[in-house]
Structure formats: C-alpha cells, structure tokens
Amino acid sequence: xxxxxxxxxxxxxxxxxxxxxxxxxxxxxxTMYWYKQDSKKFLKIMFSYxxxxxxxxxxxxxxxxxxxxxxxxxxxxxxxxxxxxxxVYFCASSQALSSYNSPLHFGNGTRLTVT
Amino acid sequence: xxxxEQHPSTLSVQEGDSAVIKCxxxxxxxxxxxxxxxxxxxxxQLIIDIRSNVGEKxxxxxxxxxxxxxxxxxxxxxxxxxxxxxVYFCAASRGDYKLSFGAGTTVTVRA
Numbered sequence: 345x346x347x348x349x350x351x352x353x354x355x356x357x358x359x360x361x362x363x364x365x366x367x368x369x370x371x372x373x374x375t376m377y378w379y380k381q382d383s384k385k386f387l388k389i390m391f392s393y394x395x396x397x398x399x400x401x402x403x404x405x406x407x408x409x410x411x412x413x414x415x416x417x418x419x420x421x422x423x424x425x426x427x428x429x430x431x432v433y434f435c436a437s438s439q440a441l442s443s444y445n446s447p448l449h450f451g452n453g454t455r456l457t458v459t
Numbered sequence: 460x461x462x463x464e465q466h467p468s469t470l471s472v473q474e475g476d477s478a479v480i481k482c483x484x485x486x487x488x489x490x491x492x493x494x495x496x497x498x499x500x501x502x503x504q505l506i507i508d509i510r511s512n513v514g515e516k517x518x519x520x521x522x523x524x525x526x527x528x529x530x531x532x533x534x535x536x537x538x539x540x541x542x543x544x545x546v547y548f549c550a551a552s553r554g555d556y557k558l559s560f561g562a563g564t565t566v567t568v569r570a
Contacts, residue, residue, distance in 0.1 A: 348502070375556070385546055385563040387503070392556055400556060434502050444491045444510070444554030450502030 347371050348451040350435045356457045357425055365420045365454045367435030375399075376418035377436040377448070378410060387434070393418055394441050422456075430458045461486040463551050465561025472539050473569050480564045482549035483531040489551040492525060492532045493558070497546040506547075507534070539568045 350367040357363050369376060377400075378390040392400035393412045407423045418435060432453045439446035462485040472478045484492075490511035495503035509516045509523045509532065516523050520539075525532040532551075536543055549561040 385497075385565075387548065387560040387563075389558070394556075436502070441556040442554055443493075443552045443556060443558050447493060447505045447508065448495075448503075448558065450495075450504065452500065452502050 348435055348437055348449050350451040350454055352454060354455050358459055359425055361425050362423045365433055367418045367451060369416055369437040371437055373437040373439050374415060375438045375441050378420050379434040379436060381432040425458045427458050430456055461489060461551055461559040463559045463561040465549050465564055467564060469565045471567045474539060476539055478536040478539055478566055480534045480547055482561050484551040488553050491552045491554045493550050494534050495548045503548055541568050541570055544568045
C-alpha cells in the first residue's frame with residue numbers, strides 16, 4: 345500500500361563504488377523527484393522527471409544519473425561514490441509539475457553512508 | 460532564486476502548550492506555502508498549505524498564517540501532544556515545480 349517506495353532503506357558502501365537506489369510510486373503521478381537531505385536536515389532538490397522526461401537537473405555532479413523507465417519509476421545511479429555523498433536520499437512524486445495544485449509525496453528515504 | 464529562512468531551529472514545549480514556527484521568503488512572486496512534517500526515519504509529509512490569496516488557514520490543532528507584505532508565514536500548533544514531536548519544514552514556490560525548503564525546526568514535546 346506504500347505510495348512512494350524506495351529501496352534499499354540503508355546503503356553502506358566504500359568510496360569509489362557504484363550504487364543504485366530504486367523508487368516506485370503507485371499514485372499514478374506524472375512527476376517524480378530525487379531530493380538530498382544532508383546531516384543538518386536541509387532538503388535540496390536534485391532531479392525532477394515529468395512523464396519520463398528530465399525537467400530539473402540542479403547543480404548535481406554528473407556522477408549522479410537518474411533513469412526513468414516509465415512514469416512510475418525513477419532510479420538513481422551514483423558512480424565513483426565520495427564521502428560527501430553520504431546523506432539521506434528521498435524520492436518523491438506529485439500529480440503534476442505545478443506545486444500549486446499537486447503536493448509532494450515523499451518516500452521514506454535511503455540512508456547512504458560512504459566509508 | 461527563492462530563499463526561505465526558518466526559525467527557530469529547535470523548539471521544546473510542554474505538552475498542552477502551543478508551538479510557533481516562523482518562516483520568511485525572499486521572492487515576492489511566491490504564491491504557495493506548504494508545511495511538511497518529518498517523523499524519525501520517514502519522509503516529509505504535507506500537513507497543511509496556504510496559497511497567497513488567503514491570510515490564514517486552520518485544520519484542527521494546526522493553523523498557518525501568511526503576511527504577503529512582510530513576506531513571512533507561520534505555523535501554529537495548539538494543545539501540543541507527544542506525537543507532534545518531529546522536524547517541521549516550511550517551503551515556498553511560485554506554484555511551479557521549484558519548491559524551496561527552509562532548514563527545518565526540530566520540535567520536542569515534553570510530557
């Protein structure tokens with residue numbers, strides 16, 4: 345019944361590795377996002393996809409590559425992991441691109457720890 | 460771009476008392492102001508929002524006020540309960556896809 349589900353919940357890996365986080369939403373929404381929450385709880389948007397098309401790509405290193413195989417899925421692949429990538433990554437979805445009429449629905453996050 | 464400042468960063472209240480969190484925004488074109496609650500180990504969840512055409516909105520023990528002239532908005536929680544303990548985020552946008560979040564307020568309700 346989970347609306348936005350992401351896996352894994354925890355991810356511990358070493359510097360230099362490549363890892364992926366998967367996200368699925370069953371709300372029928374058109375738009376999906378990846379947010380990064382740092383150790384101070386600050387939430388920052390990374391990417392947004394609308395109908396499988398990339399809409400927002402904030403100043404994120406190109407080691408981060410999102411992929412949306414269909415409207416219900418948005419995965420995040422990270423190459424050559426660095427210590428500074430340690431954070432909680434949240435997937436979210438909304439009915440449409442406009443925040444005015446379509447609030448964000450967040451997953452429960454993936455805590456990534458790079459050692 | 461939009462800059463949202465949120466105060467205080469931490470707030471401790473006695474159960475039954477009220478809690479108030481304040482946010483200011485910089486972009487006068489912003490017209491949508493949601494509030495999210497994040498419980499431990501979970502993602503943020505929308506609890507209430509307000510649009511620029513109203514000055515106040517209430518939902519049971521939660522109320523938001525908006526002062527467009529001063530560019531600030533506030534969240535008020537009355538009769539606080541232990542389950543209100545969480546991190547609260549304000550946010551602002553022009554109604555498009557770019558939602559700018561405040562830095563969060565950690566609220567602790569003491570029994």
